[in-house]
Amino acid sequence: IVIMKLLVGIKRVVDYSVKIRISIDKKSVDLNNVKMSINPFCEIALEEAVRLKEKSIAKEVIALSIGPKACQETLRSALPIGADRAIHIETNLRTDQELQPLAVAKLFKLIALREQVDAVLLGKQAIDGDSCQTGPMTAALLGWPQCTYAASIDLSNKSVALIDRETDNGTERLSVPLPAVITADLRLNEPRYATLPNIMKAKKKPLEIIPIESLKEIDVQPHNTVIRAEDPPSRKAGSLVNSVDELIDKLKNEAKVI
Numbered sequence: 701i702v703i704m705k706l707l708v709g710i711k712r713v714v715d716y717s718v719k720i721r722i723s724i725d726k727k728s729v730d731l732n733n734v735k736m737s738i739n740p741f742c743e744i745a746l747e748e749a750v751r752l753k754e755k756s757i758a759k760e761v762i763a764l765s766i767g768p769k770a771c772q773e774t775l776r777s778a779l780p781i782g783a784d785r786a787i788h789i790e791t792n793l794r795t796d797q798e799l800q801p802l803a804v805a806k807l808f809k810l811i812a813l814r815e816q817v818d819a820v821l822l823g824k825q826a827i828d829g830d831s832c833q834t835g836p837m838t839a840a841l842l843g844w845p846q847c848t849y850a851a852s853i854d855l856s857n858k859s860v861a862l863i864d865r866e867t868d869n870g871t872e873r874l875s876v877p878l879p880a881v882i883t884a885d886l887r888l889n890e891p892r893y894a895t896l897p898n899i900m901k902a903k904k905k906p907l908e909i910i911p912i913e914s915l916k917e918i919d920v921q922p923h924n925t926v927i928r929a930e931d932p933p934s935r936k937a938g939s940l941v942n943s944v945d946e947l948i949d950k951l952k953n954e955a956k957v958i
Contacts, residue, residue, distance in 0.1 A: 703759040704818035704855065704878075706749045707811060708783065710765040711739040711795065712774040713828045722929050728797055729828070729929065738774055741823025743781075745884040747891040748853055749821050750782030757855050760784045764811055766804055767795040772907060779902035780894035786905070787811060791912040793920065796828040803920035805837035810918065812842060817879065819861070824849050824883040832883075839881035847876050849885040 714720060715735040723730040738746075752758040763783040765771040768790070775786040789807055793799040812820050820842075825832040832848070839846035847863045851871055854862040861876045866885045876882075894902075912920060941947045951958050 707817040709822040743891045745821040780898040786907040801833035808838045809841040820881045835883035846881040848883045
């Protein structure tokens, strides 16, 4: 039996069902009175880690979140799903703009080495920044191999992970030496809902809080700045056509796509 320790990233983002608003200063998304939740791809990564624990492949699942104090609430919703303990690196930097992927990767490297984990599981991207950079940067800083867009993960071998990876042309199977960084794609699994008994048990699970100011060796200051944020242009209303000829005429002379 292979027994591993897994580190899972949990990012707090604006809930996917919320219609976002641009702030008055046109420099960011307005986060006031907005529903927040676990990034969907992070939730998939967590679910996969918990399934590996249920198969007795992993012995411990550690959830790590970086952000404001409210991230503790997000971690408390991750613990009932099956994480054994949680770590919160607390900072007031905005996680959608100011706390950028390189800084996050440095922090993941720090915790991964401190905890001596066998693999880091992350979502392939966060739905706020859509950078898709944290996983690859974490792997580069650790000097570990990586596999992004994982659609299936087999960690039954202590030294090698077999991973099916989503590509534009289909799926490719990779053999990845461990330890490694793996990012979860949408088709990896369907996350479970937390049950009431697990919610009650999770209240006793440990949650470590690390002020980011105590990590003086890590530079987390942003290296680029958002100059302006704008709503996408509104689409014009569609129109009905009475014949194929009229459709072709509109596509050619109005839309100019043919």
